[in-house]
Amino acid sequence: MLTLADLRIGEHGEITGFTDEILSLKLLEMGCLPGTEVILTHHAPFGDPIALKVSGYTLTMRREEAATIQIKRK
């Protein structure tokens, strides 16, 4: 299963679901909804955390958190 953690800088994806129930509420509230398009824009030194564009703003999260977001490529 492809997750957000697999994207490389500049790549697009579309959120399809979540694998972690506790985190998913926070992520939903931050605008990461199924069907939304995301673009990976940066990663911090040593590749973690990552920054992505979603719902028109920049959101950052750790790689392990990104790995709970399932995506499909666009």
Next chain:
Amino acid sequence: MANVTRIALIGNPNAGKSSLFNTLTGMNQKTGNFPGVTMDKLTGIWELEPGRNIEILDLPGIYSIYPKSIDEELVINILGNPKHPDYPDMAIVVADASNLKRNLLLFSQVRDLGIPTVLALNMIDVAENQGFVINSLKLARELNVEVAEINAKKGIGVGGLKLAVIKTLKHRYASNDALPLPVADELIDDVQKQFGEADPYRSLLWLMEHDRMKMFDQPQRESFDHLMEKHHFESKKYKSAETVKRYEQISEVVERCVINLNRQWDAEPVKTWTDRLDKVFIHSFWGYVIFLAILFVMFQAVFTWATYPMDLIDGGVAQLNDWLKGILPDSPLTGLLTDGLIAGVGGVLIFVPQIAFLFFFISMLEETGYMSRVMFIMDKMMRRFGLNGKSVVPLISGIACAVPAIMSTRSIGSWKDRLITILVTPLMSCSARLPIYTVLIALVVPEKNTLFGVFNLQGVALFGLYLLGFFMALLSAWVLKKILRAKERSYFIMELPTYKGPRFKHVAISIYNSVRAFIFEAGKIIVAISIVLWVFASYGPGDSMAKIEEQVRLKNPTLTGVDLSNKIASEKLENSYAGHFGKLIEPAIKPLGYDWKIGIALITSFAAREVFVGTMSTIYSLGGEVDNENATIKNRMRAEINPDTGKPMYDAALGFSLLIFYAFAMQCMSTLATTYRETKSWKYPLIQFGYMTTLAYLAAFLVYQILS
């Protein structure tokens, strides 16, 4: 005060609530361009109409009414509980227009709670820069709410906001019976039967968040649990489904009310300044380099640029003292005034330029939005040590003062991360340590340029001390991480705000406030302790002090004039109460290289370390030794001779030992009180005091033994 109308400012973190609060009330609540600036509630007065004052309540930001950290919990405890003393008559939801959907999620929840609401669209300038135009009239119709366009930063749109508020206050809110998603009717009925009538959505909030709401006691919480079980209600599922549903509705509304210029021109999205700057500021390599460079310049500036005004103040205070000593009669009271009070207060005043520079830099980091970038690039490293990217804010503001810094940990969601951050933050060198560092560095580090001749060696030493504090904080965090058990998992999901130009007026006000607080807060303590110390250092047990003059004359028949009075003065100090205290602890601190005089300073410093310099100047001036000319504290300490070796007392070994001691020791009652308040337990302030003081003692011991 029963009938004063109260309006709460609600909104996402960083939406501009505190800026609006300042605009409306004329107050100077702290603002900054990163999520999580405001951590506590604050009330101000707004003149809504001529002669009609209402209360405005500024609150921490929340993303939804389901809290994930303590600062968010505070807001829900107010909004969820109509009996709360701060419960508002109405809410202004401040929304960041450049991020409309996410901000409207919260708006729709607050309105469904049954609180009359006005929507204030803020940051319209930012939205327009990104290519979005919002039709706010249409938005108002679609959402059935009064909408006001404002610019909280510049104070534009207050008139429209007033109208919207007045209208909303007049036509009270009609209770909304619909829930975002249906639940079993009996469930709401059951909640209302047991816990009283309320809007259905509010009943649901109670049910789902009862553990975080202080209005319920343990038996009540248990009956909530029973209700959930009885009706097979799963709150996590409900919250997620609700959020998705709300976003669906909001997307449709936004689709109709917002014109996206980017899409119409079918062009690449506008490249904003934020995108360009982030290319370097959060670059995987340059990000670190730039951050270190910024810190380095900051400490160079604090040390070198500030010396000119500092020398002026220093000289001025010394001159004032000489002048006063000249015109006032030579009495104990004159001594208290000049050597005690003025020297002590002068010891604070002289550091005003440095403090101002420090606050200038910190304020710039906060205002521009760079602070969130630092959190982003530091998270990975912080995590290794049991901290969190969000710990960066407390650690950096700990450079100013640990008390607000510890409060700012409230936005850290995980309790373990937060606790560790609280415990290690006081190891960051706060501004009260700056005077001590400055005086001691000047004594033991030669003043010359180094590193290609550009950097001041004393500035480098200062930077080193700050780094040392930082690394010790990391190390202690790492140890604590191994000891403490985690209750929940740590996470780091954070918004990166757009860069914003600093408002120099705001920066200036923030410097002014901090400097004023530094002078008055520190000043009060210093004056109090100076007086006590002076009394203890001028009087001794029984009639021992009276006899000293005689004894000195008898023992040293050859001494005359200045030498004689110096000798008498120092003997007197040694036999005073303070001298006895110092002597009492001398055996314990001897291995660190300290004598009983430094012992006195250590004792007084345990209440608040800012009294160190004042204590030193009182002790050395009461102890005689130096003639009046240019009697600044630095010169007095430099002239001090070690009676055992006959060499200068403040050599490198002692100087560095003292520096290290003050860098690590927990010498601040206010910090301990804050730790107690934030952890709600005496255990943690005690641990904090214990480990830091032990660390200070051992490190200072090592340094002294190695260097001497």
